[in-house]
Amino acid sequence: MGKGALGKVYQPGEVITRQGDVGDCMFVIQEGQIQVSIEQDGVVTPLRVAGEGEFVGEMAIFDRCVRSATLQALDEVRVLTIDKKNFLKRIHEDPSLAFRIVQTMSRRVRELGGELVRLKQEVGAGDSGGRAPGNQDH
């Protein structure tokens, strides 16, 4: 990565932020790819791969919960950090600064909706009794 490359460089496999950590910033990927994954009951589920220009960890800007996912460099990745406190201050001056983040979140809600429908349909199709997924006992 060049002398003029802004941000911080992470090596392949390096964890940028871990699920459960306190989040006080978001990231914008400048180069490379990041694996977003969630761990539950000891099982790591890869959610998606984020690439150049994408926002990751943006929920930390707007809520006070801990990180919901782990971000890990897939290859050599360069990431720019946006500080929560200063960024919120700037949004107060110029609310449209949050427009692209809201756009990103909106797109992800759509994608999650689509994913939920797909999963429900899969569960429904696999249910021999043909019950609706929402009526299952577990």
Added chain:
Amino acid sequence: MGIFTFGKEWAVGETELQLKDGSKVAVIGGGPAGSFFSYFLIEMAERAGLEINVEIFEPRDFSCPAPAGCNMCGGIISETLVQNLAAEGINLPSSIVQRGIESYILHMDVGSVRIEPPIQEKRIGSVYRGIGPRDIKERKWGSFDLHIEQLAADRGAKVTRGRVDRVTMENGRPSVAIKGGEPQIVDLLVVAVGVNSPTLKLFEELDIGYKPPKTTKAFIREYFLGEKVIAEELGASMHVFLLNIPRLEFAAIIPKGDYASVCLLGEAIDTKLVDEFLSSPQVKNCMPDSWSPEPRSCQCSPKISVEGAIHPYADRLVFVGDCGVTRLYKDGIGAAYRTAKACATTAVFEGISSTDFEQHYWPLCRAIRQDNAIGKATFSATRVVQALKFARRALLNMTAKEQKDPDRSKDMSHVLWDMFTGSAPYKDIFVRALHPRFISRLGWELLASALPHRRQDHLH
């Protein structure tokens, strides 16, 4: 009955001073202010479902070496601007950022101290506004201004190479013409030229109450050192100097790709002052052994704004960036971004009358002006430190202790970081300097430095 237009109810017949589908907007100046304005105007118009024709008039070709393509500036993109642009989806590629800056080194006669950023990351970029100095040998990096102009062009703005030499008002609408060209009447004229532009004179004759900003002269000189030498000698650090040289307010050496930019701010900067600074041991210490003040690659003495313009708006006419209001000494490109965007938002969502600009654009300009007044007071305090050796020693010791001890609060370091980088408003810096802990620690260091047996000069 009224017509609802973007959050504003207009009586029939009063919708004239609004942008509509097909409106023509002329932007004089394709530097950051003009290009950011065009970019955001088109983006916001798209969000509002409007199609607007934007034409940028820019005489310079930013792909040419200085002075044909240079906008005469130190070329620092502040960490606030880098983050804001990233949030806007504008990421600065390494093909235009000559060097990522990761720390500042403060040099004084009593010693030097490195100031690390709040987080270990390169979030400040050094750039050339054009392609580089007059004697550029190899074009390894692109022009910052060209990059932003291209972003506006990619959004749909038309870029016309030519200098506007006629501006008139025809039946309440602006008319502009480039040298040798036919005049064209537009719905909105945006002036985004620098304070060095001769175009500004055209508006003093328009009788709109506009008075250009008050200016002073800065000094910028470029030295070719080569990429390897820059990395070894200057590193990824901006070198700032607080030296007891009369009339010198601020001095910095900014590492670029192959070059080092020397920037001086102060009153009536002349050859004597420049020579005194360049021959100081502090400058010689951070430059290579073989370096001497001559020969140089190129130099300029651009005017910089020190007090904003008077009444930078009228019906269908508005001034953004340096020719309107900018920040004192620092982060001029950041101010161009902020004023350009606020102006574009006003034009699309509020209107293009003098009243619209006064109510929705001017408050940001006024806030910057007020902050500059605090900035002037802050720089006055710096002058006191420059003049008193024990105060310089106190500042050095306080900063060095903070940088050495990771658990110690970084009171002075944050104040200096924000002063040098232009990342925070001057008001924030001033408030931080009024914190009781800051005052008590500085008071202690001043006392200690004034005692004869404690006087020691350090290199930290």
